[in-house]
Amino acid sequence: MRSLQRPLPSARGAVCPRRPVHRMVSCSAAARPIARATDQQKLELLKRVECFIFDCDGVIWLGDKVIDGVPETLDMLRGMGKRVFFVTNNSTKSRAGYMAKFQSLGLNVQAEEIYSSSYAAAAYLESINxxxxxxxxxxxxxxxxxxxxxIHHLGGPADADKRVTLRSGEFMEHDAEVGAVVVGFDRHINYYKIQYATLCIRENPGCLFIATNRDAVTHLTDAQEWAGNGSMVGAIAGSTKREPTVVGKPSDFMLRNICARLGLRPQQICMVGDRLDTDIMFGKNGGLNTALVLSGVTTEEVLNSPGNTVVPDLVLPKLPDLLSVREAAVVAA
Amino acid sequence: MRSLQRPLPSARGAVCPRRPVHRMVSCSAAARPIARATDQQKLELLKRVECFIFDCDGVIWLGDKVIDGVPETLDMLRGMGKRVFFVTNNSTKSRAGYMAKFQSLGLNVQAEEIYSSSYAAAAYLESINxxxxxxxxxxxxxxxxxxxxxIHHLGGPADADKRVTLRSGEFMEHDAEVGAVVVGFDRHINYYKIQYATLCIRENPGCLFIATNRDAVTHLTDAQEWAGNGSMVGAIAGSTKREPTVVGKPSDFMLRNICARLGLRPQQICMVGDRLDTDIMFGKNGGLNTALVLSGVTTEEVLNSPGNTVVPDLVLPKLPDLLSVREAAVVAA
Known part of the structure; x- marks a missing residue:
């Protein structure tokens, strides 16, 4: 498939057609309703894209259940020589930690295919030596x-039970060799950590302030939305009056990192997600192809509502709908 | 003294004179160096002002020691019928709690004269019924x-030791009758509190988000600066994407509240502080008279530096310098 890749006219910046014919274009004035992808559009996407970046929840799985047909779809893509990445802003686990979740769901995934914001933080630091x-x-x-x-590190779970009494004369020491504070979701956030991070950022010259993400809420249990890393980052930003460098979505670091590692251009990558305002917007901002699946939080009604200005290149009821072109795609490859 | 009050020409909005003659004017192009107040200027201030609002640290005390002459100065002002307020953005104590600190320093102060941001939060809620x-x-x-x-309340110290495990299916209940979340400095901040506050603000219709202040750092011990309530407010703002109503400095609620309680206009009030960018700016934004004391963090060099655009109405080496006009002031009163 890689050898078959040929230049295709880009829809980016093109005049928005009255009705989409062969593919959806990124245009806020796109005709409504926005049609689901045809087999022709799917095949064209598979031809021009070398790498798929998947948001997981709502795309690969729903809660603790893999969406029917996803393993076969991933097999098809890998069989065509495509690279796949599974992206999550959740920083509580490493890529190896996520492997366990993928395996428990029966998904055959390599650690290198997982792009967690915990990894993004380490990759960012590596990228700046x-x-x-x-x-x-x-x-x-x-x-x-x-x-x-x-990379040498301190803090994290080891500081979970540390307390600050603020007795008269109390002084907190901090390590002058800390050159970066990385802030990710932390269910054991406490004042000790806040003060330690604040001292490093305020007092160590040039100290970096890196956030895995600033998500307001996260789905740590299926039962409700939980305050996300926006809280932890907000706490440190509030005492340092500094804005962090964000390495997870929606920043473009992950994208630049993937492009550099694989030697790809953004046009050769497709972001697949279930959220218009994060996944699809992230993809469009980065110049990626974008595919919205309707198996997660976004309904067709929301997609076609007058208030929505984010139009994906492709709309799929669910990821396994790509399987409808399996035979044709394999022949083409 | 109250009966002697007479209209005085206001310098606000006036053309900035080349050199101030009788009083310092609020003008960024004021002649430099900015002179210390003359006795004439002090007397004029005492004539036109009915109420003094004092920042405490650097004005009334330094660390744990009252500045020499402050008790006598307060006695003089009270003897002239002036109202005095001691303002602090520190919300960890109530006014009664602060009484202990004042008394331990030998200062004779009434609880009603203390305006802590903890009180401001309660007064704000009272003001909106x-x-x-x-x-x-x-x-x-x-x-x-x-x-x-x-006012019915929950949370605070009672939630200091509560933990969230985020086990599968975990769901946090919250009280649907909570109509406001008040966020003040909390050395026992934890994820339980963050999530509870977030649920109230996100899920209870019309729920208010009130911050005692957003100070980045605070001087909870003399030994170093500590992360301030900016951290706690940042944590809740980060998960709710809401901006709080701030009731402490530098918001104008306290000022409006004092004016309403005493039936005074801003021009009859003087803000006395040692910080140009907070105390004096706060006073000027509110249309108050402003007096800078040089007994705290601001030096005469900083005051007169080309980069400083905040010019107080009056400059005093320290608050007790007002005592130089005690006899004349008492006679005039």
Missing amino acids: FDKKVYVVGEAGILEELQLKG | FDKKVYVVGEAGILEELQLKG
Whole structure:
């Protein structure tokens, strides 16, 4: 398939047609209702795209259940030589930690195919040749990824039970060799960690402030939405008056990192997600192809509502709908 | 003294004179160096001002030591019929709680003369006839002030040791009758409190989000600066994507509240502080008279530096310098 790749006219910047014919175009004035992808559109996408980036919840699985047909779809894509990445802003686990979840769901995935924001933090530090220590507000995933990159770190779960009494004369020491604070979701956030991170950022010259993401809420249990890493980042931003460098979605670091590693251009990548305002917007901002699946939070009604200005290149009821072109795609490849 | 009050030409909005003659004017192009107040200027201030609002640290005390002459100065002002307020953004204590600190320093102060941000939160809720429950992220001071106003509350220190495990299916209940979340400094901030506050603000229709202040750092011990309530507020703002109503400095609620209670206009009030960018700016934004004391963080060099555009109406080496006009002031009163 890679050898068959040929230049295709880009729809980006093109005049928006009155009705989409062969593929959906990224245009806020797209005709409504926005049609589901035809087999022709699916085949064209498979021809021009070398790498798929998948949001997981609502795309690969729903809660603790894999969406029917997803394993076969992934097999088809891999069989065509496509690269796949599974992206999550959840930083509590490392890529190896996520492997367990994928395997428990019966999904055959390599650790290298998982792109967690915990990994993004370590990859970012590696990309700038960082050689100091990292103070972590966050959970085990970040520490494990830093460890794999050989980056010295402190904080994280080890500081979960530390308390600050604020007795008269109390002074908190901090390590002057900390050159970056990485902030990820931390269910054990406490004042000790907040103060330690604040001291590093305010007092260590040039200390970086890195956030895995700033998501307001996260789905840590199926039962309800939980305050996300926006809280932990907000706490450190509030005491330092500094804005962080975000390495997870919707920043473009992950995208640049993937492009650099695989030697691809954004036009050769497709972002597949179930959220218009995060996944699809992230893809469009980065110049990627975008595919919205309707198996997650976005309904066709929301997609076609007058208030929605985010139009994906392709709309699929669910990811396994790509299987309708399996035979044709394999022949083409 | 009250009966002697007479209209004085206001310098606000006036053309900035080349050199100030009788009083410092609020003008960024004021002649430099900015002179210390003359006795004539002090007397004029005492004539036109009915109420003094004092920042405490650097004005009334330094660390744990009262500045020499402050008790006598306060006696003089009270003897002239002036009202005095001691303002602090620290919400950890109630006004009654602060009484202990004042008394331990030998200062004779009434609880009603203390305006802590814990009190400001309760006074704000009272001013809008709030009749629901309050969830508190913060310490005892806020709860005590809410109690005095008869406002139902939950959270605060009672939630200090609560933990969230995020086990599969975990769901946190919250009280649907909470109509406001008040966030003050909390050394026992934890994820339980963050999530509870987030649920109230996100899920209870019309729920208010009130911050005692957003100070980045605070001086809870003399030994170093500590992450301030900016952290706690940032945590809740980060998960709710809501901006709080701030009731402490530098918001104008306290000022409006004092004016309403005493029936005064801003021009009859003087803000006395040691910080140009907070105290003096706060006073100027509110249309108050402003007096900078040089006994705290601001030096005459900083005051007169080309980069400083905040010019107080009056500059005093320290508050007790007002005593130089004691006899004349008492005669005039």
